[in-house]
Amino acid sequence: xxxxxxxxxxxxxxxxxxxxxxxxxxxxxxxxxxxxxxxxxxxxxxxxxxxxxxxxxxxxxxxxxxxxxxxxxxxxxxxxxxxxxxxxxxxxxxxxxxxxxxxxxxxxxxxxxxxxxxxxxxxxxxxxxxxxxxxxxxxxxxxxxxxxxxxxxxxxxxxxxxxxxxxxxxxxxxxxxxxxxxxxxxxxxxxxxxxxxxxxxxxxxxxxxxxxxxxxxxxxxxxxxxxxxxxxxxxxxxxxxxxxxxxxxxxxxxxxxxxxxxxxxxxxxxxxxxxxxxxxxxxxxxxxxxxxxxxxxxxxxxxxxxxxxxxxxxxxxxxxxxxxxxxxxxxxxxxxxxxxxxxxxxxxxxxxxxxxxxxxxxxxxxxxxxxxxxxxxxxxxxx
Numbered sequence: 495x496x497x498x499x500x501x502x503x504x505x506x507x508x509x510x511x512x513x514x515x516x517x518x519x520x521x522x523x524x525x526x527x528x529x530x531x532x533x534x535x536x537x538x539x540x541x542x543x544x545x546x547x548x549x550x551x552x553x554x555x556x557x558x559x560x561x562x563x564x565x566x567x568x569x570x571x572x573x574x575x576x577x578x579x580x581x582x583x584x585x586x587x588x589x590x591x592x593x594x595x596x597x598x599x600x601x602x603x604x605x606x607x608x609x610x611x612x613x614x615x616x617x618x619x620x621x622x623x624x625x626x627x628x629x630x631x632x633x634x635x636x637x638x639x640x641x642x643x644x645x646x647x648x649x650x651x652x653x654x655x656x657x658x659x660x661x662x663x664x665x666x667x668x669x670x671x672x673x674x675x676x677x678x679x680x681x682x683x684x685x686x687x688x689x690x691x692x693x694x695x696x697x698x699x700x701x702x703x704x705x706x707x708x709x710x711x712x713x714x715x716x717x718x719x720x721x722x723x724x725x726x727x728x729x730x731x732x733x734x735x736x737x738x739x740x741x742x743x744x745x746x747x748x749x750x751x752x753x754x755x756x757x758x759x760x761x762x763x764x765x766x767x768x769x770x771x772x773x774x775x776x777x778x779x780x781x782x783x784x785x786x787x788x789x790x791x792x793x794x795x796x797x798x799x800x801x802x803x804x805x806x807x808x809x810x811x812x813x814x815x816x817x818x819x820x821x822x823x824x825x826x827x828x829x830x831x832x833x834x835x836x837x838x839x840x841x842x843x844x845x846x847x848x849x850x851x852x853x854x855x856x857x858x859x860x861x862x863x864x865x866x867x868x869x870x871x872x873x874x875x876x877x
Contacts, residue, residue, distance in 0.1 A: 505603040508622035509680050511630045516677055519670045520544065523589030523739075524596045524677070540590075544583070550663040551579060575664050577753070581746045582667035585674050592739045599681075599732055606688060606728050613721050615691045622684060629676050632794075636787050637669050643780040668750075672791060675747050678740040679798045682843065685733050686802035692722050692729075693805065696812045715820065719828035723835060726809060730841045733802065741845035744795070748849060748859075751792050756863055758784050760870050792859065799843040799851035806841040 506513050506524055513524055517534045520543035533539055607617055644661045645654075699715055737744075762781040765771055810833065817829045843851045 505600045505681075505684060508684060509626050509677070510623060511626040512633075512673070512676055512680050513626075515630055515633070516673055519666075519673060520547075520586055521589050521670065521674055521677075522586075523592055523674075524600075540586070544586070547582070547663075547666065550659065551666075554660040554663040575668060577746075577750055578667040578671050579664075581743070581750070582670050584746075585671060585743050588739075588742065595735065595739055599735055602728065602732060603684070606725055606732075609721050609725050610688065610691055613692075613695050613718055613725075615695060617687070617691065622687065625683065626680055629680060633669070633673055633676055636672065636791070639783060640668070640787055641665055643783045646776060647780050671743065671747060671750070674740070674743050675791070675795055678736065678744060679795055681736045682733065682802050683798050685729050685736070686798075686805050688725070688729050689802065689805040689809065692725055693808050693812055696722060696809065696816065699816065715822070715825050716828055719825065719832060722809075723828065723832045726806075726832065727835055727839060730806065730839050733841055733843065737843050737845055744845040744851070745848055747795070748792075751788055752859065752863065755785060755788050755792075756866050756870075758788070759863070759867055763867070763871065793856065796851050796853065796856050800853045803841055803843060803852060806836075810836050 509524075514534075516523070520540055522535055522540060610617065641661050644665060645657050648657055648661070695718055699718055758781055762778070762785065765774065765777050765781060768774075771777060813829050813832055817826060817833075820826060820829075845851070849855055
């Protein structure tokens with residue numbers, strides 16, 4: 495009755511590009527079974543990465559702080575980088591702590607996929623892998639752009655070799671932390687895809703109720719609703735576990751983005767008014783690039799979360815439409831049970847219970863940012 499031509503793969507197979515990149519930079523939260531990735535998942539490689547980070551960042555920090563051109567605007571910026579330097583090793587440690595939990599999520603996701611196949615769903619791992627590849631390309635673009643404009647900022651203050659080493663060392667934690675954010679987004683999006691597949695099956699069920707007469711003893715709608723109820727709850731629980739695992743990282747990322755965007759926007763405002771600043775045009779360009787990149791990070795993370803929650807909510811709309819289509823008591827019972835389940839277990843991407851990610855959070859974020867900017871401008875008027 496149902497098609498069974500789907501090849502079962504692990505969740506980390508569909509996340510391979512972004513997952514391998516995390517492993518290369520030392521974040522070993524989610525192990526991969528690919529043969530070429532064995533060395534970068536060892537403790538020796540992890541310790542080696544930490545040592546290289548420590549030596550390069552220590553040397554670069556001393557070079558920057560003792561430089562004559564190091565002023566207030568640079569100190570505020572490097573304070574934000576310093577916060578990311580502290581956050582990165584915490585992410586690495588949490589990666590080791592939560593490795594087993596991610597393995598369980600991988601197993602449970604595979605069980606969900608098997609149930610989806612029983613419903614007649616065909617999951618396309620290639621499409622999910624293509625999305626992960628696009629995420630990696632986006633990360634590389636941000637990596638190159640931010641480092642390039644940072645090198646432009648300090649190119650006249652030191653040799654290009656020292657400039658390259660300093661910029662890539664000090665900004666590396668910022669990029670690695672964002673890479674962890676993208677792994678979180680990739681996992682959440684995989685849950686969204688599965689919510690969407692459930693909704694597609696329920697929509698088909700609604701369509702079939704229009705074109706065919708459902709017999710009282712027809713078990714197919716009941717079977718689909720039973721599986722939908724089970725899978726829906728499991729996906730909601732998986733989203734909760736993923737959010738809990740990455741909760742501290744997401745909270746610190748949002749705080750870091752707020753601090754960076756506030757300081758960069760304020761510096762852009764000051765620079766726009768101070769026409770006599772050396773390299774005025776290049777500084778405007780550099781600050782604008784920084785602000786655009788950081789805003790894109792903020793929008794991407796929250797948009798993925800909002801889409802997932804909206805897909806979860808869409809199920810409730812569909813089942814309420816289904817309830818009016820069927821007179822079968824058994825079908826209506828399962829529809830009501832699924833509806834009650836959704837009321838009792840709402841999906842909220844709420845890291846550590848502090849913020850609820852999504853489009854509503856973006857409104858609050860930019861509103862607060864605008865308030866702080868107005869206060870900063872009023873307290874420090876331009877001479």
